[in-house]
């Protein structure tokens with residue numbers, strides 16, 4: 001230990017229930033490590049939370065969910081920000097870095113419905129809610145007769161829209177539902193073979209100012225190495241295809257001992273053109289495996305597939 005333990009820490013968080021749960025989770029972990037430290041949570045509304053009516057990619061993409069938190073860090077009003085890693089742009093602005101990645105929750109997508117038990121149960125023409133092109137494309141591949149409609153807002157908002165009958169079913173991340181104490185809303189899990197998760201799905205990341213060597217040291221015990229390696233590989237694939245752009249891309253890595261297995265997919269939103277890759281490599285070289293996966297996708301015309309889907313729709317909301 002080079003630095004004495006912290007006396008006070010401020011965690012910046014979005015104000016959605018899920019974001020607050022995640023910030024609280026980090027607060028509890030830090031309180032156990034540093035019992036003398038006073039730890040506050042600074043809740044903030046981001047532009048991403050305010051803009052619910054327009055496609056996110058038209059107004060600035062994923063970065064909108066993290067920008068205000070970064071400003072708070074830059075102005076030293078906060079020390080760290082807790083994010084769902086899925087919402088963090090692939091390249092952080094100068095002066096910021098990820099100090100730790102926490103152990104991943106369930107990375108799968110979940111099928112949520114009041115009437116139906118699974119996607120297979122839905123009648124032709126049934127309306128499924130998701131604003132994620134990645135989810136849309138993968139549903140379209142297996143269930144071309146279902147109708148996909150956009151669904152935005154935080155988890156409670158989305159569940160409310162389902163309950164009002166606007167959709168026969170919706171697709172959400174299992175991790176968010178479990179964290180909010182709503183696992184009973186999950187009627188079926190979509191296995192990676194059916195719906196490969198988004199880069200970083202189910203993992204939380206802690207962002208800090210890069211010059212804070214003290215914080216880096218204090219947060220190090222929160223880092224979960226296998227999760228950090230997996231999400232590094234996943235984010236490398238995404239970065240290869242333009243990073244923060246909202247595109248129908250899935251990338252999912254699992255680790256078994258020293259070996260990382262990585263699967264990825266790029267598709268048109270209607271599911272008619274799909275590129276897939278499935279490779280294994282060393283868990284210690286996640287960027288290398290991510291790069292190889294990106295190349296394998298390129299060899300299947302991934303760039304042409306992406307070019308043929310209009311950006312201007314929503315990303316992995």
Ligand SMILES: NCc1[nH]cc(CCC(=O)O)c1CC(=O)O
Nearest residue numbers: 084172173175176201202203317
């Ligand atoms: N883009 C919204 C978002 N960001 C993170 C999660 C869920 C939790 C996670 O994946 O860590 C969600 C909701 C969802 O996709 O259903």
